[in-house]
Amino acid sequence: MHSKILILDFGSQVTQLIARRVRDAGVFSEVFPYDVSDEFVRNYGASGIILSGSHNSTLEGDSPRAPQAVFEAGVPVLGICYGMQTMAAQLGGKVENGLKREFGYAEVRARSHTALLNGINDFVTDEGHGMLKVWMSHGDKVLEMPDGFKLMGSTDSCPIAAMADEERRFYALQFHPEVTHTTQGEAIIGRFVHEICGCKSDWNMPDYIGEAVEKIRAQVGTDDVILGLSGGVDSSVAAALIHRAIGDQLTCVFVDHGLLRKDEGKMVMSMFEKNLGVKVIRIDAEDQFMGHLAGVNDPEQKRKIIGREFVEVFQVEAGKLTNAKWLAQGTIYPDVIESAGKGKKGQTIKSHHNVGGLPETLNLKLLEPLRELFKDEVRKLGVALGLPHDMVYRHPFPGPGLGVRILGEVKKEFADLLREADAIFIEELRNTPFEVPHVPGIDAGKAPLNWYEATSQAFAVFLPVKSVGVMGDGRTYEYVVALRAVQTLDFMTAQWAHLPHALMGKVSNRIINEVRGINRVVYDISGKPPATIEWE
Numbered sequence: 139m140h141s142k143i144l145i146l147d148f149g150s151q152v153t154q155l156i157a158r159r160v161r162d163a164g165v166f167s168e169v170f171p172y173d174v175s176d177e178f179v180r181n182y183g184a185s186g187i188i189l190s191g192s193h194n195s196t197l198e199g200d201s202p203r204a205p206q207a208v209f210e211a212g213v214p215v216l217g218i219c220y221g222m223q224t225m226a227a228q229l230g231g232k233v234e235n236g237l238k239r240e241f242g243y244a245e246v247r248a249r250s251h252t253a254l255l256n257g258i259n260d261f262v263t264d265e266g267h268g269m270l271k272v273w274m275s276h277g278d279k280v281l282e283m284p285d286g287f288k289l290m291g292s293t294d295s296c297p298i299a300a301m302a303d304e305e306r307r308f309y310a311l312q313f314h315p316e317v318t319h320t321t322q323g324e325a326i327i328g329r330f331v332h333e334i335c336g337c338k339s340d341w342n343m344p345d346y347i348g349e350a351v352e353k354i355r356a357q358v359g360t361d362d363v364i365l366g367l368s369g370g371v372d373s374s375v376a377a378a379l380i381h382r383a384i385g386d387q388l389t390c391v392f393v394d395h396g397l398l399r400k401d402e403g404k405m406v407m408s409m410f411e412k413n414l415g416v417k418v419i420r421i422d423a424e425d426q427f428m429g430h431l432a433g434v435n436d437p438e439q440k441r442k443i444i445g446r447e448f449v450e451v452f453q454v455e456a457g458k459l460t461n462a463k464w465l466a467q468g469t470i471y472p473d474v475i476e477s478a479g480k481g482k483k484g485q486t487i488k489s490h491h492n493v494g495g496l497p498e499t500l501n502l503k504l505l506e507p508l509r510e511l512f513k514d515e516v517r518k519l520g521v522a523l524g525l526p527h528d529m530v531y532r533h534p535f536p537g538p539g540l541g542v543r544i545l546g547e548v549k550k551e552f553a554d555l556l557r558e559a560d561a562i563f564i565e566e567l568r569n570t571p572f573e574v575p576h577v578p579g580i581d582a583g584k585a586p587l588n589w590y591e592a593t594s595q596a597f598a599v600f601l602p603v604k605s606v607g608v609m610g611d612g613r614t615y616e617y618v619v620a621l622r623a624v625q626t627l628d629f630m631t632a633q634w635a636h637l638p639h640a641l642m643g644k645v646s647n648r649i650i651n652e653v654r655g656i657n658r659v660v661y662d663i664s665g666k667p668p669a670t671i672e673w674e
């Protein structure tokens with residue numbers, strides 16, 4: 139089996155990044171809440187443990203603590219920020235509330251040679267001190283180190299900014315190596331997992347495929363599996379992986395609700411059925427969805443109807459497959475982490491629906507082979523499985539599809555207009571090269587090739603209002619299309635993309651000339667928040 143790193147999460151905003159960095163170093167890692175049991179820690183089989191940061195303060199009475207087993211497991215431990223502070227508090231040191239809080243850039247002086255920082259620095263001062271450029275975000279600090287620790291780094295306002303007990307292999311950093319602003323962060327995490335924990339770089343996609351295939355086979359045996367295929371990244375990669383494992387025991391159900399993008403149905407069918415030999419049932423449910431959506435204007439009501447009809451279609455199809463015992467889903471790791479935090483969230487902004495909320499009467503067991511992977515790992519897996527680059531690097535597409543991109547009542551006529559306009563927009567984004575702004579130190583080799591790659595999500599929105607225009611000396615009175623293009627890492631916040639004017643001009647011209655029924659194009663310049671990415 140792989141060596142693995144256990145990350146205990148105390149609630150920092152950037153815990154996921156720790157897992158990303160460890161995996162980037164080729165080592166498998168998982169995030170668990172800090173309050174797992176001692177027994178869990180003892181049995182997990184970690185080669186090393188990392189304690190995350192937190193909004194809490196160890197000085198507060200009921201603040202969280204790491205399970206004591208963390209310090210008794212005999213494996214290396216790395217405490218980051220709060221993780222350092224709780225390590226100090228739990229091992230007999232002292233934490234105090236600093237007078238000055240430190241947010242952002244800082245320079246840390248490496249104090250003594252340790253296995254963690256050996257050979258790592260950003261620059262060396264005239265006096266010969268190795269210095270690190272780091273990112274800090276804390277108010278508390280360690281005042282006294284526990285017995286056995288030595289000073290590993292300091293800043294002017296934080297004399298104990300890093301400490302280590304090399305005999306027990308406990309290391310702690312007040313700064314955050316997991317964020318890219320800490321320029322040596324990747325190297326530091328690399329040293330921790332390789333040199334200190336002794337992990338090999340054995341987390342890579344080709345090996346992963348072999349293991350995942352074996353696991354799926356062992357899990358499902360001779361049973362049949364069904365999977366909702368959307369043509370999106372996650373369900374497509376899940377389908378390709380499961381098909382590699384069990385071939386014809388997999389049946390995919392692709393629901394065409396009439397709210398798909400142009401040629402999407404054809405593309406999905408030819409890709410999966412013809413090229414990959416995957417069994418796909420295409421359900422033409424356009425009339426069913428359109429029928430139920432007729433006369434409905436409210437966004438939430440539309441979303442609920444689409445979700446409900448998905449379940450309806452799926453249930454009927456599942457009922458026809460007598461041997462199916464498993465329902466496969468393209469759940470990925472961020473979904474798992476996010477749903478663990480569900481219930482704590484506030485207001486519902488939008489009800490997200492795909493084939494969500496399948497009833498228990500379906501009686502199917504869940505198969506989720508991508509549960510451990512981040513999106514970019516899913517993409518690498520897709521490429522390794524032979525899916526085309528364009529499919530694997532597509533923008534995400536919401537389950538309710540064009541249903542939430544046609545404002546108000548959904549009509550087939552509107553969907554048809556929107557499909558054409560959207561296809562022109564996407565085509566031009568793909569055809570327009572992205573001119574790389576020259577930023578010193580940024581490797582242009584990784585820069586996006588075109589504006590489709592340079593945006594995270596882009597699409598057209600149909601506005602059911604008419605405006606007056608003039609075309610060929612005649613008066614027109616037709617509909618409006620809005621273009622939306624955003625850049626974001628996590629889709630929780632987003633900025634509107636500053637597309638080149640020439641590109642916008644070309645798209646506008648083409649849409650107005652080629653799509654009969656549209657005589658005006660506008661560009662959406664709202665960020666999220668306060669707007670959202672989709673219009674409904």
Ligand SMILES: Nc1ncnc2c1ncn2[C@@H]1O[C@H](COP(=O)(O)OP(=O)(O)OP(=O)(O)O)[C@@H](O)[C@H]1O
Binds near residue numbers: 372494533
């Ligand atoms: N038209 C559809 N037919 C069948 N299943 C669907 C359809 N639309 C969505 N789903 C199901 O809902 C799930 C979640 O949709 P979601 O959009 O989050 O993921 P995705 O489409 O696989 O990937 P992406 O994030 O790239 O869009 C899909 O994995 C798929 O199983």
Ligand SMILES: O=c1[nH]c(=O)c2[nH+]cn([C@@H]3O[C@H](COP(=O)(O)O)[C@@H](O)[C@H]3O)c2[nH]1
Binds near residue numbers: 537538
């Ligand atoms: O699978 C999905 N089912 C849905 O019901 C749904 N609604 C929004 N989205 C996608 O989520 C991201 C954030 O969108 P919003 O800013 O509009 O909330 C964007 O990527 C949206 O496309 C959905 N995806």
Ligand SMILES: NC(=O)CC[C@H](N)C(=O)O
Binds near residue numbers: 190193220276279
């Ligand atoms: N980012 C952190 O982990 C901060 C820890 C603690 N809340 C502090 O302010 O010092």
Ligand SMILES: [Mg+2]
Binds near residue numbers: 368370371534536537
């Ligand atoms: Mg999708």
